[in-house]
Structures are given as C-alpha cells and as structure tokens.
Amino acid sequence: MKVLVALKHVGAVSGVLEVDGDHIDPAFLEFAMSDADGYAVEAALLMRDRAEAEEVVVVTCGGEPATAVVRDAMSMGVDRGFRMSAEDMGFDPLAVGRVLCEAVTSECPDLLLVGVQSSDLGQQSVGPATAALLGWPCVVGATAVQVDGKTLTAHRELEGGAQEIVSCELPAVVTVQTGPHQPRYGSFKDKMAAKKAEIPSHTTGVTPRVRVVAMRPAISTGNAEFISGDPRSIAEKLLEMVRAEQ
C-alpha cells in the first residue's frame, strides 16, 4: 500500500507585524510545516513501521520555498517527496484540492492523508474537498489510522471527549488531528539525505478563485482592560475576582 501525505508550508507572525496592502512582508513571518501535517506524516510512518504501508510519499503545493516542508518530512523518514508548483492558493482549499487531485492521478496512492487543519488559517477544508473531488470516502479528525488489506479503520474524536471508530474501503482520504502520536525526529542518516535530496516539481494549471484583496492587523486587544504590576499584585487581583464568584 502506498500513502501520500499532503503538507502545507505555513507562515506564523513573529513579534510585531507590518501589513503592506494585501500581504505581510515575509521578514515578519516564520515558516514551518503546519502542526497537524506533522501528525499526518507520523501516522503514515507508523503504518510503514507496522508493514501496513510499503511507501510513504509527501507532496506540497506552492513556490520554491515550500520545498522546506518536503525536506522536513524526509528528515522524519518518508521515502520521497515532490512539489506541485503553484501560485499562492493558500486561501482557496478547493484549488488546493484540485492540485492534490493531479498529484493523486500521477502517484496513484491507496490513501491520502492531510492535516485536519492548517495552523495559520484553520479552514479544515482541504481534506473533505479533495475527497469529494476524487469521489473517495473521507474520515475527518482521526487520531489513529490502521489498514488491513483494503480496509481502513480510524479512531476519530467527537466533541466533548467521546470517540468513534469508523471504517471504510480504500482508496480514501483521512484528515489527521494532532494527538498522542507526536511527530518523530528522524535519524542522522535521514536528515543528511533530506538535505541533499533533489525535490522534483511539477507544474499545475489550477488557478485559485479566492483571492486576497486587503489585509490588516486584527484588533487584538478588543475591549480588554489591561492590568499590570508585579506577579504578587496580579495574583491578589485575580484571587479577588475568583472570591467574588465563589
């Protein structure tokens, strides 16, 4: 069985930020693999460890800098990775879904794993969108995935701490939730290989239908009343608030 894992290269704002019209100066952003995607890679590697999967391949969608997340996954131990070269479509999950369909057509995986949501936007949409476009079943929010022959079984979280176990036939799409199986650190050998690897890229004809027209810093302080002071005086104020409610 072959697993394809889709990865998003996400930017996080560090410290003070400046917005310039419709984008943020990349100098204010720190890029990394989206949190949940690391858990998706881990889920795929666990399947390979258990001999349920023979090959784990990763794909990302974006410009040249996005190859960094392919290397990150290779240093965790995936077999190989590639990039679908595309203009910025981070705000259009359906467009990303169409690109992933192209990747699926060329790779023919039995299972597509994606993070349940990206850490920058949290739209929770790429997985279900891609599944619908492919006509594959979709399991949302899995914390554990197993495959036996052509049957997939997944544990998924429901609201309030309940869980359900679901099953479906392959091929399928599963969106992976962060959970107890923390992404691994790869071996020294994998890290060196990831550094040197050629990351192939393929062009895509997909154009996004959702575009950014303006961007501004969110009013992060809202209506909050700020209190300051040394830890002891803050502690006293908080205890007062708690006692008023008890």
Added chain:
Amino acid sequence: MTAIVVIAEVSDSDFDPITAELVSAALQTGAEEVHVVAWGLTQSQAVGYEGVKSILLAECAPNSVEQIKELIHQALMRTQATCVVASFNWRNTEFAASVAAMNDMSIVTDCLSLETQPSGWRVSRPAYSGKVEVDLHVDGGLVALLRDRVWPAARRDPVPVVTMSTLTSVSAVSQVGSTEAPRSGVDLNSAGVIFAVGRGLGAEGVPEFVELTNRLGVALGASRPVVDAGWLPHAHQIGQSGTSVAPRLYIAFGISGAMQHLVGIRKAQRIVAINTDPQAPIFSIADVAVVAEGTEVVKAMLDLLPSS
C-alpha cells in the same frame, strides 16, 4: 437574482439562537432571496424569520453526512442559490467543503463579514492564527461558514414551509465502534469558575497549576496542545474538539488563543487572559488582559493561599 440558503442549527425542538444570526448575516449581504434549510423539526416548530422567503424542511432527519450533502444539493437546485451559509462548527466542517466541491463553489470558513459582489462574494476572515484579518474576493458560488456572535439576531416571523424528501444514500464510511467520554469527575459544563492552562506554562508548570486549582476549588481546563502532549487527560480539554464551556469567570494561563480554543469559551461571562505576548489572539475576546509570565503569577497565587 442572487439567492442564499442558510443551513439552520437546531436544538430543543426549535431553531438554535445561532440560526437567527446566520439569517441576519444572509439578509445583510444584499442578496434578493434567503431560504432556510432545516431538519429535525416538525412543520409547526419551523417558525421562520422576517425577510426569509421560505423554509425548506427535510421530511426526516438525515443520519449521515452523505444525506446532508444531498439535502443541500436539492435545496441549491430548487432555489438557484449561489451561496450556502452555515455556522462554523465541527459538524459543519465535515460536509461544507464537499458541498462546495460537488456544486462547483468555493469555501471560506470562520467568516467575519459577507457581501454580494457583481461576479461573486466578498468575505473577511482571520489569518496567521488570528493576528491578521483578510478581505477575500470569491469568484462564483460560495459556501461560507460564519463565526457566531458577529451578526445580530434576525426577528422571528412565520414564513412558508416547503418539505424536501431525504434520500436513503449510503455512506461509504461506517461506524464500527464508539467510546463515551471517559467519566473523570471533571465537570467543565457546569463550573462557575474555570482556570485553564496552555502550552505557555510548560510541562513543568502543570503540577503547580493543578495544585492551585485544588486549593481554590475551581475547575481545571486545558488547551489542546497541553492534552496532546499528555500533560493532562482529554477530559480537561476546552475548545472546538473538546468541551464548550460557559462559566461566570474563565482565567486562561499561557493560552495564546487558537480559533479552535476561542470558540469553546465564547459563552463565558468574563474572560481573563494571562500571556507574555501582548498580541496574543486571546486578548481579542478577553475582558481583562494581563501581560505577564503565567508561571510567576501561579507561584504568587500559591504563596497567597495556605496549603491544607
């Protein structure tokens, strides 16, 4: 003509109050027609809203995501709507993107504004973990999942009810087992005061934090990363994939405020947040903001409380 279908939220044999917000958001877009799609109500329970053209009521409640998708598709065909509006919650994210894919529409979740445009829609939503707000132009049709508590409530008013048949489509994913939420003695739902701990306190800060909640007799909550890291059991998790809470007082220590956490605490009467980052998104919904190191505040509170 532009038409919108609103997917109702239903609770206690009536429209949930969130439905009134979704309806008023749809009415404010400038669309000519707004229809409401609902299930799980009888015809007499489905009292509509002022300005709504019709309620499309499923004759029986769908029991799978496939049936929900089919119902929405039916409603779109019937009304010629080019926009679907629903609440941004865990259930709806399971079908919203596939509804968009099936009907050649785009999807935007966590919307803070929505209006019609000559060739599509204009929406705004947060980006970069809530630190930025973006305006987006969407070409063509749109499935928009809206954040709650942004729009005012629409007024109730009876409107015509049309029934839709629920098809017996088969789900490709079947449930083979389930586990109840573990009985843990943690009752976050009815707690009056909740202290919640985030990643910012670090693993080493958690035991002292637990001690503090014990001495004060307040409920202990946690953000998702704290639970994922195994620092506290899942029963303590607050947020979209955990428990939604409504205490009188909620104090968050070292929680930056990922959207998935914030949706779980919006019903708290008073929110106090302690974080070292003055731009932490949690401050956007806090009533009281404290820029400080959470572990030091916890230590200072313990010093002020006698151990028993």
